[in-house]
Amino acid sequence: LQIGKFYLPYRGGIESIAQALSEGLANAGMDLTVMCSMEKRWSTLKREVEGVRIVKVPQFGVIATHPITPTWPDVYKDLAQEADLIHIHCPNPLAELSFLMAPKNCPVVITYYSDVAQHRWLLPLYYPLQKMFLRAVDRIIVPTVNHIRYGNGLQDMQDKCTLIPFGLDASTLEKTCISNVLSKELQSKYGPYAFFLGRLVPYKGLEYLIEAMRDVNHNLIIAGDGPERGKLEALVAQYQLKDKIHFLGSVENQELFKALYHACQMVVLPSITAVENFGMIQLEAMCASKPVITTDLKSGVPIVGEPGRTNLIVPPRNSELLSEAINYLFNNPIEAKRMGTMGHQRFENMYTLEKMIQGHISLYTELIHQFRLERGLEVRHNTPVIPFPQSPLSAVDKKKKAA
Numbered sequence: 082l083q084i085g086k087f088y089l090p091y092r093g094g095i096e097s098i099a100q101a102l103s104e105g106l107a108n109a110g111m112d113l114t115v116m117c118s119m120e121k122r123w124s125t126l127k128r129e130v131e132g133v134r135i136v137k138v139p140q141f142g143v144i145a146t147h148p149i150t151p152t153w154p155d156v157y158k159d160l161a162q163e164a165d166l167i168h169i170h171c172p173n174p175l176a177e178l179s180f181l182m183a184p185k186n187c188p189v190v191i192t193y194y195s196d197v198a199q200h201r202w203l204l205p206l207y208y209p210l211q212k213m214f215l216r217a218v219d220r221i222i223v224p225t226v227n228h229i230r231y232g233n234g235l236q237d238m239q240d241k242c243t244l245i246p247f248g249l250d251a252s253t254l255e256k257t258c259i260s261n262v263l264s265k266e267l268q269s270k271y272g273p274y275a276f277f278l279g280r281l282v283p284y285k286g287l288e289y290l291i292e293a294m295r296d297v298n299h300n301l302i303i304a305g306d307g308p309e310r311g312k313l314e315a316l317v318a319q320y321q322l323k324d325k326i327h328f329l330g331s332v333e334n335q336e337l338f339k340a341l342y343h344a345c346q347m348v349v350l351p352s353i354t355a356v357e358n359f360g361m362i363q364l365e366a367m368c369a370s371k372p373v374i375t376t377d378l379k380s381g382v383p384i385v386g387e388p389g390r391t392n393l394i395v396p397p398r399n400s401e402l403l404s405e406a407i408n409y410l411f412n413n414p415i416e417a418k419r420m421g422t423m424g425h426q427r428f429e430n431m432y433t434l435e436k437m438i439q440g441h442i443s444l445y446t447e448l449i450h451q452f453r454l455e456r457g458l459e460v461r462h463n464t465p466v467i468p469f470p471q472s473p474l475s476a477v478d479k480k481k482k483a484a
Contacts, residue, residue: 107132195358225381248437263340281307367424
C-alpha cells in the first residue's frame, strides 16, 4: 500500500516519484494499491492505471496545502488490513496520524522528502506527532545523506535510515528524430543558452537568476509556469532583458521537453531555501549529459551531483557569483561538455529508475521477511532477501574520519 497526498494526474515532485515507483513496482509483479486524496471536491474514486490500483478519498478543501479528508482514517484502516507492507510518502500529517491510530499489522516504511518548511505556525502542533510517527515506523528512506544531516529529528534515527536515491526513466530524455530537429531549431533561434525548468514560485530564486543574466551575453530559457510569472516578466522588462530571457510556459510536448535539454549549454537551479530538497531537474540534466549550476542549500540539492565534476555550486541569493558560474560554462565549452559527460556517468551509476525500483524491492523483501520471522508467520521464499547496508550517515562519517 503506497500512501501520498495526491497522485496522477496531479503533478508535483513527490507525486512524480511516487508514480514512477508505483508503476515500476507493478511492472516488477507486485500487487500494489495507491491511497491518496482527490484533487478536487469529488466523491471517492477507484480505478487502475498502469497496473496500479488507485483509491482516491474525497476532500472538502485544503488547509496549509493539506487536503481535508474526514473519511481518510477509515479508508486507511480498511486498506492497511489487506497490505503486506505500507509505504507512506512524507510529510503527510493526516496519513501519519491515521497510522498511529490504527493497529499495526505489517511493516511500515516511509520516504522522508523534506521537513515542513511552509506554514511554520503549525509546527508546534506537528512536531510531537512527527516524533511519535518516526519512532513507530520500521524504516526511513532518504534520497541523500543530507536529508539525515538536516532533517528534523533524523539525526537521532540514522540507524533506522536507508539511502535509496531517487531515479529517473532514461527514456524520457532519449533522443528521437523529432527532438533532434527541434534541438537544431532551438539552437538556431537562441544560440547557446542556459536552461531552467520548474514551477515559477518564490523558493526557486529566479529573480536572482534574472539579475545574474544582466552580466551574461547569452540567452536564458525559462520553462514552466506558476504564480510568480507576472512578477518575473516585469523584472525582465525592468532590466531590459527581453531579448535575452525567454519564457516558454508549461512544456507539455515530450519531444520539445527532450530538445530543450539536449540543445542547452547548461541547466541552472537557483533555489534559495531548503524547500528545494532534491531537484529532479538535476537528474534530467545529467541524463542529457549537461552540466548543472545550483546553490549551496541545507538540503540534498548540493550533493545530487558531484561539485566540481558534474556541477558548480554557488551561494543562494548571490547573483554575482551565479553570473560568474554561468559565464564560466559558456566560455569553456570543452569543460562544460566534460562535466556533462561525468554527470551522465553519475546518473547511470546512481539515479536510474531501475536502481530505485530494485532498492525498494530489496528493502521491502527484507522488512516483510523480518516481520514474519518475528511473529512466527509463514516465510515466503519466492523473493530473495538482499541485505541492506548500514546507516548511510555513519558510513560516510567513518570515511571522513579515516581520511
